[in-house]
Amino acid sequence: MSADTTADALPAPVSAGGATGDAILRVSGLTAGYGAAPVLQDIELTVRTGTIAAVLGANGAGKTTLLRTLSGLVRPSAGDIVFDGRPLRDVPVEQLVRRGMAHVPEGRGVVAELTVDENLRLGGLWRRDRADAARALAEVYELFEPLAQRRRHAGHQLSGGERQMLALGRALVARPKLLLLDEPSLGLAPRVIAQIMGLLRQLRDQTGLTVLLVEQNVRSALSVADEAVVMSLGRIVTATTAGRLRDDEQLRHAYLGF
Template sequence: MTAALALRGLVVGHGGAPVLHGVSFEVDEGSVVALVGGNGAGKTTLLRTVSGLLTPTAGTVHLHGRDLARVGVEDRVRAGLAQVPEGRGVITELTIEENLRLGGLWRGDPADLRAALAEMEELFEPLARRRTSLGHQLSGGERQMLAIARALVARPRVLLLDEPSLGLAPLVVAQIMRVLRELCDRTGLTVLLAEQNVAGALSVADRGVVLGLGEVVADRPAAALAQDETLRHAYLGF
């Protein structure tokens, strides 16, 4: 398969202290890769490096074969990369529809934007019911759906998700995971999913990459990781 995202020897630090130590792996086009590990493993640092918010001191990031070393955040978005950060970054003073439109601001075709908005309301039915509700009126699950939908309105080729299940009810988590899997299978979307909910992430992932103290401990098919008792007890917490 073709790699949508390829990381090679990434070294990244905060304040001079390395957080990632030569991280390398690939995310195949149209697949879901679960990036798992405990607090402090380096998951968020890695996603922020891919999206351009952090600069590596060594190593490379390639998006569909394009070296992103000198590509800024906005140009990475235009190249097909989107990130949903931890914390459900919804603008609470705006309505659901206004938040969604922000995700497609740079798109030049109004008809394409309307089609993208309609698709998000079909995928996330609670958003369609409450399109005029303000962000602060939404439940945690609805805010997470909105944050993901806003990123998807830009029609990215690669989506980075940081802890999307954090603080959500199991039924909401299952719905979000199902939608992501459906999109990958139907549209060829590629997802790199950083999660502490390891069982949930591996249940929809094709592969799992385990980070431990900034290093890749394992990179295997998701089902194989879920069955590896040694890794589960040492790094995955279930």
């Protein structure tokens, strides 16, 4: 059963984050793609501060393009992006990082030749407060104990789970307000996936970090998310609470096929 054929029978979608709470991210009328063909079409999205919003959908739905557009890697052809109260159109990527947005792309972008410590320090190179940058590094080592044990190991010597921790840790050294996280569970064992998801929940609860999480592992994503956004063919087809999507069989079947 497709979303189109059941839309009239389902409750109306709401914006991610609902109507209450301060929004750290507001997207309106966003259209973007590669070359002449748009991938994203008229995206409307609101994400509340201090929440985890899961972006779900089949391969090719536009999830990764959404994150790449938000982080400045893809230039939108229409629409507006407001992050932390300030517009982001035409803002350079490096300036987005300084404003508090961090993007961990799919594939665990670790510099294989550099050590764990060198990779992590890359995340804070731009920061002027060296003392706080050192504290942030220490906090990452406390959060990710396997990295502390392997700080002198090169990136290529790490396991898949450790590389994912390293990519996430490097983003956290910059002390972001909003973390864009693309497919963190890809290729990982269930035990490691559970660790990563648990860490996201811990970061939200203890630091107030906001996370926009693109994830194919729907059950894992919904286990930690506050809000859920489902995309199909470059459009958002529904946005609701994660609990509602998780517990409502009709919604899951209509939008996620299970």
